[in-house]
Amino acid sequence: xxxxxxxxxxxxxxxxxxxxxxxxxxxxxxxxxxxxxxxxxxxxxxxxxxxxxxxxxxxxxxxxxxxxxxxxxxxxxxxxxxxxxxxxxxxxxxxxxxxxxxxxxxxxxxxxxxxxxxxxxxxxxxxxxxxxxxxxxxxxxxxxxxxxxxxxxxxxxxxxxxxxxxxxxxxxxxxxxxxxxxxxxxxxxxxxxxxxxxxxxxxxxxxxxxxxxxxxxxxxxxxxxxxxxxxxxxxxxxxxxxxxxxxxxxxxxxxxxxxxxxxxxxxxxxxxxxxxxxxxxxxxxxxxxxxxxxxxxxxxxxxxxxxxxxxxxxxxxxxxxxxxxxxxxxxxxxxxxxxxxxxxxxxxxxxxxxxxxxxxxxxxxxxxxxxxxxxxxxxxxxxxxxxxxxxxxxxxxxxxxxxxxxxxxxxxxxxxxxxxxxxxxxxxxxxxxxxxxxxxxxxxxxxxxxxxxxxxxxxxxxxxxxxxxxxxx
Numbered sequence: 234x235x236x237x238x239x240x241x242x243x244x245x246x247x248x249x250x251x252x253x254x255x256x257x258x259x260x261x262x263x264x265x266x267x268x269x270x271x272x273x274x275x276x277x278x279x280x281x282x283x284x285x286x287x288x289x290x291x292x293x294x295x296x297x298x299x300x301x302x303x304x305x306x307x308x309x310x311x312x313x314x315x316x317x318x319x320x321x322x323x324x325x326x327x328x329x330x331x332x333x334x335x336x337x338x339x340x341x342x343x344x345x346x347x348x349x350x351x352x353x354x355x356x357x358x359x360x361x362x363x364x365x366x367x368x369x370x371x372x373x374x375x376x377x378x379x380x381x382x383x384x385x386x387x388x389x390x391x392x393x394x395x396x397x398x399x400x401x402x403x404x405x406x407x408x409x410x411x412x413x414x415x416x417x418x419x420x421x422x423x424x425x426x427x428x429x430x431x432x433x434x435x436x437x438x439x440x441x442x443x444x445x446x447x448x449x450x451x452x453x454x455x456x457x458x459x460x461x462x463x464x465x466x467x468x469x470x471x472x473x474x475x476x477x478x479x480x481x482x483x484x485x486x487x488x489x490x491x492x493x494x495x496x497x498x499x500x501x502x503x504x505x506x507x508x509x510x511x512x513x514x515x516x517x518x519x520x521x522x523x524x525x526x527x528x529x530x531x532x533x534x535x536x537x538x539x540x541x542x543x544x545x546x547x548x549x550x551x552x553x554x555x556x557x558x559x560x561x562x563x564x565x566x567x568x569x570x571x572x573x574x575x576x577x578x579x580x581x582x583x584x585x586x587x588x589x590x591x592x593x594x595x596x597x598x599x600x601x602x603x604x605x606x607x608x609x610x611x612x613x614x615x616x617x618x619x620x621x622x623x624x625x626x627x628x629x630x631x632x633x634x635x636x637x638x639x640x641x642x643x644x645x646x647x648x649x650x651x652x653x654x655x656x657x658x659x660x661x662x663x664x665x666x667x668x669x670x671x672x673x674x675x676x677x678x679x680x681x682x683x684x685x686x687x688x689x690x691x692x693x694x695x696x697x698x699x700x701x702x703x704x705x706x
Contacts, residue, residue: 274409276676283675284639285602286411288404289546289557291585293577294385294433295564296631298611298624300653301574302355303632304372305344308651309613313339317614321654328379328626329567330614337652338615338622341571350643357578360586366643367589367598368636369704373647373656376609376628376663381431381565384608384628388663389437391694398441398683399449400667401556403692406440406447406683407676411553414512416450418556419549423454423539425563425577433560442685446498449558452545454537458517516552519544530587540584547591550601564607567616568623589636598637602673604666606633613653629655633666638673641706664698672700 300306317335344353347362352370354362361368378384383393390397398406401418410417420438424430438449452458484496519527519541520534527533532540539561546557561581566573585605592598610631611624630649636642647659668678671692678698682689 274405274407276407276681279408279675280677280680281672281675283673284600285637285670285673285675286600287550287555287557288401288602288604288670288674289550289588290401290559291543291581291603291605292385292388292558292560293564293581293605293607294560294562295381295430295566296384296607296609296611296626297564297577298566298570298574299372299630299632300338300340300611300613300624301342301570302358302578303370303634304630304649304653305340305353305355306613306649306651306653309337309653310339312337312652317652321650321652322614326379326628327612330612330616330625334618335614336618337613338624341574348643350645352643352645355578357575358582360583364586364589364636367593368634369640369642369644369646370632370634371646371661371701371704372630372632372649373659374606374610374631374633374661374663374666375656376631378609379626379628381608381626382434384626385433385437388606388608390441391664391667391692395436396439396441397690398443398447398692399438400670400692401438401449401558402440402443402447403681404671404674404676405555406443407681408555408674410555412549412555413553415516415549415552415554417554418447418449418558419554420449420451420558420560421454421542421545422451422560422562423537423542425561425580427563427573427576428569430562431565433562438558442690443683444494444498449556452513452517454542455535458513512552516548517545519548526591529591531583538584539581540587543584543588544591547588547595547597550592550597551595566611566623567625568621570621570623572621592637600638602638602640602670603636604633604670605635607631627654635704639706640673641704644704646701646704659703661701662696662698664693664696665701668693668698669701669704673705 300309315337317337322335343356345356345362346353348365350366352365354365376384376387378387378393386395387393389399405417418438422433435451440448484499487496522544530540530544532538532544539559542559546559549557564577589598589603592601610627612627614625616623616625630653647661648657649655650657671678671681678693679691682691
C-alpha cells in the first residue's frame with residue numbers, strides 16, 4: 234500500500250494546510266476583533282507610571298531658525314551687522330560659515346507675549362500663541378550633529394551612524410501597539426510650497442537591529458497611501474484572505490522548526506497588510522470629520538498638507554497607533570529666510586494649535602506626548618551679507634516645544650547666552666530628551682536595552698542621559 238504522506242501532492246498539502254492552521258488564521262483575518270496583529274511589546278508590566286500612551290512627533294526637517302520663531306535676543310538685534318565677537322566662535326565647529334567673516338544678524342521678525350504664562354513667541358505663530366498655556370518651550374536643547382542627515386539620525390536614533398533603531402521602533406518594541414488593524418509606528422511626510430527641500434530617507438524610521446516588524450510604515454499623503462493597497466481586479470477579499478492564511482500557515486510550521494524572529498515578522502506583516510487594505514482607506518478619508526474640524530485644521534481632503542497629516546495623526550491616535558511621526562520639509566534657510574520663513578510658519582502654525590485643541594476636546598491630550606522639533610538650530614551669524622540673507626546650521630543651541638502627557642504647561646525652560654550662540658541655562662541634550670520621552674511612557678531609559686554585538690544597546694546611549702524632571706508636572 235502506498236504511503237499516503239509520500240503520495241500527497243503539493244497542491245493537496247497546501248489545501249489541507251489552509252483548512253487547518255490556515256482556516257483559523259483566515260477566521261482571524263476576516264474578523265479584526267479576533268486578530269491581535271499588534272505586538273504586545275516586550276516589557277510587560279512597566280516599571281514607572283505611564284503618563285503617555287502614545288507619541289506624536291512633529292519634525293520640521295531642515296532646521297527652523299529659533300531666532301525668528303522661539304528665542305528673541307534683544308542684544309543680537311542691537312548688534313545687527315556688527316562682527317560676531319570671536320570669544321563666542323573661536324575654535325568652534327561651524328558648517329558653511331567656517332573661515333568666513335562672521336557678522337551678527339538680529340531677529341528678522343517681532344515677538345509677542347501670549348497667555349497667562351506670557352510666553353514669548355514669534356509674530357509668525359499667532360495660532361500657537363493661543364495655546365501657549367498648554368505647551369512647554371525648551372530654549373536650551375543641544376545636539377551633536379551639524380549636517381542634515383546625521384542630525385536626523387541623531388535625533389531619531391541617538392546615534393549619527395545609520396543602522397540604529399529609531400525611537401518609534403524602540404517604543405513599539407517595548408510597549409507594542411493598541412491598534413488592531415493599523416501599524417504601531419506610522420510616518421507621514423509633507424512638503425512646504427517653497428524651494429526644493431532635501432530628501433528624508435526611510436532609514437530615519439528603520440527598526441535597525443530590532444526585529445523588522447517594528448520599523449515605521451510610511452503613509453503617503455497623496456495618491457495611494459500605501460503601494461499595492463488595492464487588490465487586483467477579480468480578486469475578492471475572501472480569496473486574498475485565504476491566500477494569506479495559507480501562506481502564514483506554512484510560515485508558522487516553518488517557525489516551529491527554526492527560531493527565526495524574521496519569520497514571525499513575515500507572518501505579522503502579511504496579516505497587517507491584509508487588514509490595512511480595509512482600514513487605511515477609511516483612515517485616510519477625512520471627509521466625515523465635517524466642516525468644523527476641517528476648518529479648525531485649515532485643510533481640505535486630499536491636499537497632502539501638514540495640516541491634513543496633523544488631523545490624520547489624531548485619527549491614528551484614536552485608533553491606537555503608538556508612535557506617529559510627521560515630517561514637514563523645506564526649513565533649510567541658508568538664504569531667503571525673511572521671504573521663506575513666514576510661508577513655512579503659516580503652513581504649520583494653525584495645524585499645531587488645532588492638533589492640541591482637538592486632542593483636548595476628545596480627551597486624548599493628557600495621555601499623548603507631542604514633540605515639535607527640527608534636527609538642529611541656526612546661527613546668530615548671517616549667511617550672506619547682501620540680498621537674500623539666511624542662517625547656517627548650528628548644534629550648540631536650538632529651541633523646541635513639548636505638550637501633553639505630564640509635561641508642564643505654560644513653561645519656558647532653559648536659556649541661551651545673550652547672542653543665542655550656545656545653551657547656557659538648563660542645558661539639555663537629545664539623549665536627555667529621549668530619556669524624558671521614555672520616562673513619560675513608563676519606561677526606565679537606562680534599563681531598556683537590546684543585546685546587539687555583545688553589548689546592551691540603548692536608545693539613550695551610554696553618555697549619562699538624564700530625565701528632564703524640571704519640565705514634568
